[in-house]
Amino acid sequence: QSALTQPPSASGSPGQSVTISCTGTSSDVGSYNYVSWYQQHPGKAPKLMIYEVSKRPSGVPDRFSGSKSGNTASLTVSGLQAEDEADYYCSSYAGNNFFGVFGGGTKLTVL
Amino acid sequence: QLQLQESGPGLVKPSETLTLTCTVSGASISSTSYNWGWIRQPPGQGLEWIGSVYKTGTTYYNPSLKSRVTISVDTSKNQFSLNMRSVTAADTAVYYCARPKAAAAWDYWGQGTLVTVSS
Numbered sequence: 001q002s003a004l005t006q007p008p009s010a011s012g013s014p015g016q017s018v019t020i021s022c023t024g025t026s027s028d029v030g031s032y033n034y035v036s037w038y039q040q041h042p043g044k045a046p047k048l049m050i051y052e053v054s055k056r057p058s059g060v061p062d063r064f065s066g067s068k069s070g071n072t073a074s075l076t077v078s079g080l081q082a083e084d085e086a087d088y089y090c091s092s093y094a095g096n097n098f099f100g101v102f103g104g105g106t107k108l109t110v111l
Numbered sequence: 112q113l114q115l116q117e118s119g120p121g122l123v124k125p126s127e128t129l130t131l132t133c134t135v136s137g138a139s140i141s142s143t144s145y146n147w148g149w150i151r152q153p154p155g156q157g158l159e160w161i162g163s164v165y166k167t168g169t170t171y172y173n174p175s176l177k178s179r180v181t182i183s184v185d186t187s188k189n190q191f192s193l194n195m196r197s198v199t200a201a202d203t204a205v206y207y208c209a210r211p212k213a214a215a216a217w218d219y220w221g222q223g224t225l226v227t228v229s230s
Contacts, residue, residue: 003157034214038158045207045223046158051216089158093215097171099148100160100215 004029004090004103011109012080020106022073022090028101030071034093037066037075040105041086049088050075077108085110113137115208115221122227123202129195129226133208134188141166141186145211149182149193151204152223160215161206164191198228 005023012018022029022037029035035053038046048057050066053073063078073092077084090103119131133147140147148163162172164182172180176195184191195202205223212218 032214034216036216038217045220046217047220048212048216048218051213051218057212057218091158091160091215091217097163098160098173099146099163099171099211100150100158100217102158102160104157 002101004092004101006088006090006103006106008104009107009109011111012077013111014080014082016080017076017078018080018108019074019076020088020090020108022075022092022103024071024073024092024101026071028092028094029068029073031095032093033068035066035068035073036091036100037064037073038089038091039084039086040089046089080110082110084108113210113219115210115219117206117208117221117224119224119226121225122229123198124230125199125228126197129193129198129202129228131193131206131208131224131226132190133192133221134190135210136189139186140184140189140191146171147184147191148209148211148217150207150209150217151202152207153201153204156204159204161193161195200228202226203228 037050040046054066146163149161181194208221209217210219
């Protein structure tokens with residue numbers, strides 16, 4: 001399984017919106033609505049922000065939203081805040097009990 | 112509140128076996144239908160799913176690591192473990208144990224433990 005493709009970096013000013021893409025294949029992102037997004041601050045464990053493409057776990061602000069079109073999933077962060085600065089990883093179920101092919105990560109900078 | 116805690120040596124010599132244990136508190140492994148997984152992150156790099164185990168002992172592994180990895184569960188101790196054989200410097204990473212909310216949606220994570228492979 002090849003890693004999902006994410007841009008290495010993204011940025012935006014406070015209050016703005018930013019969208020991070022995650023491109024897979026028809027064997028993973030394109031075949032299953034099991035795309036997840038994680039936020040990771042330095043030295044911390046990842047935190048689940050979005051699962052099953054667009055669902056938010058309890059406690060995650062509705063500024064975070066997810067979507068998918070074909071083999072590409074997207075995470076949108078609206079109303080950027082300083083605390084949103086972190087690394088973001090996407091993940092997808094890849095079939096055959098492969099419970100997580102990950103993207104390489106995107107470093108989000110709040111300018 | 113579910114909590115996971117990794118434990119094991121922080122330094123392993125090349126060609127030896129890395130062994131880590133994840134202790135679960137706040138829930139019983141034997142009473143849930145979730146799988147329990149290991150995920151690693153080399154320094155400065157991305158995440159990699161290693162494998163998962165169910166309470167029944169059924170396991171699933173990342174094909175790229177399958178030949179060197181064994182994951183087991185001990186429901187009496189509420190723990191699950193990772194064994195990785197023939198390690199090299201490329202296996203140096205922070206190792207996390209985790210539990211998913213849905214397929215490939217890991218919502219509970221341990222704090223992670225850094226394992227360095229070096230002589």
